[in-house]
Amino acid sequence: MRKFIISLLFGLTLVFTSNAQSLSTVKGNVSDSYSTEPLNGVTVTVLGTTIEQLTDEKGNFVLQNVPTGNQLIQVKLIGYESQNFPISVVDGEEIDLGSILLYEEILEQNDLSIISLSTEELNDDEGGADNTVGLLQSSKDVFLSTASYEFSSTFFRPRGYNSENGKLLINGIEMNKIYNGRPQWSNWGGLNDVMRNQIVSNGLAPSEYTFGDIAGSNNVVMRASEYSEGGRVSYAASNRSYTGRVMASYSSGVREDGLAFSILASRRFGNEGYNDATLYDANSIFAAIEKRFNDKHSLNLTAFYTPNRRGKSSPNTQEVIDLKGNQYNSFWGYQDDKKRNSRMREIEEPVIMLNHYWDINDVTTLNTNVAYQAGKIGNSRLNYDVNNPDPTYYRKLPSYFLRFDDALDYEGAYLAQEKFVNDGQIDWTAMYQANLTNGRAVYALYEDRNDDKQFTANTIFRTELNDNIDLNAAATYRKLKSKNFASMLDLLGGNGYLDIDTFSDLGSPEAQNNLQDPNRLVQEGEKFKYNYEIDANIIDAFAQAQFQYNKVDFYLAGQISKTDYQRNGLYENGRFQGNRSLGKSDKIDFTNFSAKGGLTYKISGRHLLDFNAGYLTKAPTIRNSFSNSRENNDIVVGLTDEKVTSFDASYILRTPMVKARLTGYYTMFEDATEISFFYADGISGTNDSQGFLQEVLTGINKRNIGLEFGIEAQVTSTIKLKGAAAIGDYIYDNNPNLYVASDDFNQDINGGRIDYGEASLKNYHVSGGPQRAYSAGFEYRDPDYWWFGATTNYFSNGYVDVAPITRTSNFSSDPVDGQVFTDYDPVLARELLAQEQFDDYFLVNAVGGKSWRIDDYYIGFFATVNNILNTKYKTGGFEQSRNANFRTLRDDQAREKPVFGSKYFNGFGTTYYLNVYFRF
Template sequence: MKKSLFIFLFGLISSFSVLAQETVVKGSVKDAVTDEAIPDVTIAIEGTELKEQTDGFGQFVFKSAVPFGEQMLKISKSGFLPKRYPIVVNEGQTLNIQDMTLEVDKGSQSDLFTITLSDDELNDDTGGSDNISGLLSSSKDVFQRTAAFEFSSSFFRVRGLDSDNGTVLINGIEMNKFDTGRPQWSNWGGLNDVVRNQEFTSGLKPSTYNFGGVLGSTNIITRASSYREGGRITYSSSNRSYTNRLMASYASGLMEDGWAYTIMAGRRWGNEGYQDATLYDSNSFFASVEKKINEKHSINFTSIYAPNRRGKSSANTQEVYDLKGIKYNEYWGYLDGEKKNSRIKEVEEPILMLNHFWDISDKTSLNTNIGYQFGKIGNSRLDYPGGANPSPAYYQDLPSYALGDPDGPDYGAAYVAEQNFINNGQIDWDRIFDANLTNNISGNYAAYSLYEDRTDDKQWTFNSILTSEINENIILNASLNYKKLKSENFAEIIDLLGSTNGVLNVDSFSNSPFDENNPDAVAFEGD
């Protein structure tokens, strides 16, 4: 009787142990050459309808029950050669298949492309580039990846095309600007850890989200459930655009109650980068919250706020480089013993978006998104309606101007200009303030002022994207898009530089009034 009771209890305990153990199949996929994690790889179990995708860290977990016994895993992604892995699934055990690899499909290398994510845009008013910052490049070609990182889009462009020929999206919402057609990368600058999960489509190939451009499309995925659980703190030091960078992020992963959240904060700063007086001051904040309602519906809210200020660097001629070196920047001068840059770019455009994901069936899904972006972009510069051009590199003040005199080269004037430029060659803020103070006494308007070219935008975006796999050879994508933009463009006085009489609202070159209906208008700070 005791033996029977013992056998019964042993069998009962064993049964509970088996029931308590969960059968789990998980793993990771990485690039066979670079050893980097590959996101959005499809993991399928052949002979079943079970499929999962890797997250931003290349990890996957099968959430549905996997059949026991010998199975075949198929891993695949566009641009890579697919692979098959035999596995054995045992009941009540965890099968952890780490570091499966995929190799690049060499046959697709005719469609190689480069995506550059730069904090620094080419600027129309300088005719050149601002500070060259770090880049995030994605390409299957070693040369293109290296060229994109080392030279950036300022000096190297695929097929000579600018970035307005490529489309950038976040969760399916297009981020390219209406006026320039280019994305404003600094709107999410400093958030490297949460914008790594991206889907690339090269050239004019079909995209799940939109038609894209001739340089392809990039969709940045910020779903909270797509981030691997855990935290990260990163510190970096550089001598390019900024001196220091500090980032901290944390992701909860998908929790048992169906909620997931990811947060991140970052800061980049420096008194100057590689070129003189190129200050950098940037803060970045990110939050994404997702609620998985059931197996078919999920809602995600994302907010991005990345205000940044940076001092610009000038585009210089060879003559200027020969006299002052490659670090020279004409936009600054000493004021009260400190370097003051006259050209500051300030970007402050928060992004809010709400996304609904509906898995209608195993082969059909609907993604509906609404986004709102608002804020300002400002570029400051000196105006001189009542004074001489304050630029220290003004062409008439350089040696070449005297040497190119139609009556013959004036070597004496060229030597004086050369020595003056070498020994000084920066904005004379003291002279500018003195000119305005003198005009105050005489009752005249300001000879100089500091103003900002402003663009204030408010944009609503709505789209709904349907994806349906009709059969193994046909995939249908349909999209409905709507945008509404209100853009205000103007110049605003930010500093009268010692003047109390205001500045006459006229063009400094032609002396014609900006407002023909009010030709004698006087502007003060804030106007």
């Protein structure tokens, strides 16, 4: 039947949609291809018109007043492959499409998007790449699907956007973190089976739930009544982030008493993933229950808890990679013959939400939601008062012994290399011995903690004003109380840890981390180093009107928001005495306005032109509002709103055989702020040329421009060809202002700040994965429910993240007298400051699976192999800012192996993923 229908479709032709109306009708019946059960709620649309209907409980539909001429009927349901039926309508005729079988999408690919995330991708606090925007999308768009499943492992970011440029919602409630604007993906990790109902808005396209952002919005529907009745048990094995996952879920469907529930439990585990000692230990539970009181009111309760622990992996210099390989991780060492990672990330942030759905009448709905999230995020690390225990500390590597041409220590370099190659890991035993010898701990393991409590409430309104106009509106309130502190985890055999800054004058008040309790000996489980709270409140509202006509659809939307932040210091830091660190800071508040609009012109049912434009103003995040929130109340100097202007234009082709989209886009970011922390040599304008700095960039402009193209062709009933291309150019568009601050500076002079003026960043490329990506592949899907596919992907134009301080006046200034170096060479300086571009590379991936129906049960498997050729490549990296001036950078780069070369993130080699499931 399916082959007959598809063959019939290929022989028909679609032309421009006629506006003439008639009494012609089109009817049919839609059912599941596996179970042959009728499907309720399937959307059946005459493309290019406003004629649309949902199938009833028996899967039937009847479209009235279908215009005469050639038309294209689309049959669509989330979780299934859409089908298009070209028909030729004669005035007064009834067309019966008969029984239409919908085939389930190959949704196991969603598992890949989550499982393939590396530690650096999931953790944005350690300078890792941020490419998770859109990874959960189940959009039918060819390009977005390719970006999610083929490009994501390379840190590729569609249009160069970060994840804070998109909105992730669950049941209409925004889940982006207020601290940095990004979704915390781990909070719903392991819930794959209940995250399949997604409503995606690409880019600035309208959404019923939120104003959105330039990277679009994605609403995951976790409503109990939306899950089909049945259960699923699966087991997955992999060598990526974890080695095993078991998952079980069951949904009741809507019972006669109006109750529906859905539950899930899963566990992900592994002693290490692709990188050494990257422990993975995660559990997930989910429950949703809904009660339909009548045809108008329904109440849904959703809760999920996904505690997880993961071991991080280190970025490495090329010297380290050459000696130890791509999978090397410097964060671990053996303790009692077991690998122990010093950098663990632990997250426990359960979520509970209550949703009320009110169908006021046939065309008007009101959805009101409340949510509460509380818990902790901890990132562990070693603290030390003596020698740095990091095995890649520069004094332990061969390059350190060969740094001076007139004092080459070949013996020292050889011994260092032998020790590093044969071991090269953290020495836990030595740290225990040092603590026992000293009495109190000179080494300790602690974690940077933030304990958040967030309350969210919103209401979402939708109505159809008439057959052509829909109105959406929503109002949201979010309140955050965030506690931030360092917590002692393990004294490593020591008798307490002295809570002072060992880099300050130990006999002075400046050495005290808390003057209210000086020279405190910290025990395990206690807070120390820093302790403060952040209060945040956000109120926003948006309204949107959508207009649909035969030839043109368009929309207009606007948003207003009010944001405020305040820091409350609980410690009086000795370097920032009085209310500069203790007590409440000044309150920061912003009022923002945004607007967007778009138009779709339907040349015909097959050919469409789509345009979107928006101007957004956004409050800076908490992360970029305080220059050093751990130690003081200082607010970023010159802090202001970020402005975003964005435009895109698309040509869309959709025929029974070919679907394609070509999009050009332009986005300008203005007045952004970024804060970095690092240790640097060669700092001018200070009493000491060294220091641990807070680098603050303000007034940053970035310009993103490019093309997106995606195409798929159903060349036969079983073979589909697909391709995608992303050609982007993402650059800094101005020279932003830069100042540095440090507790090592004289706090009486300009508040301990040095203003270097402009950083010459204009026309440098913004880092964050390849800016160009291409993919070509095929998929074979047999009628006997087995399928196979392969793709070849090519990536280029990836760049290292440059160090802004080396692009300021500090670079040419002698730290002794502040004057330009007498031996400063502008030509050599340009060579030294040229941005490194990564090598291009190919990745070949293969995927396949099969399913069987046994009575009313289904068994299947899904498998993929990525990077079949085991290609070695860099996904990202950053320049170390240690060499802050011309002389230090010149001398270091002249060496065969720089002591402070750039640090890189490496891509995975050959990896696999296998999932076996049983549905009932």
